[in-house]
Amino acid sequence: MAIPINTIILSGGKSKRMGVDKALLFYKGKSFLEHLIEVSKSISQNQIIVSDN
DSSP, X not given: OOOOOEEEEEOXXXXXXXXXXXXGOXXXXXXXXXXXXXXXXXXXXXXXXXXXX
């Protein structure tokens, strides 16, 4: 029986140095957050996103 794996994506913070929310920056037509969700779906059953917004 497979062990269920959960992924927690930390998507928050002040972004003081960049000045913008890094999770919402785009790369190859998708936000970084979208890329992280896709990758985590390939290795885990559940995705949890922790964000301040």
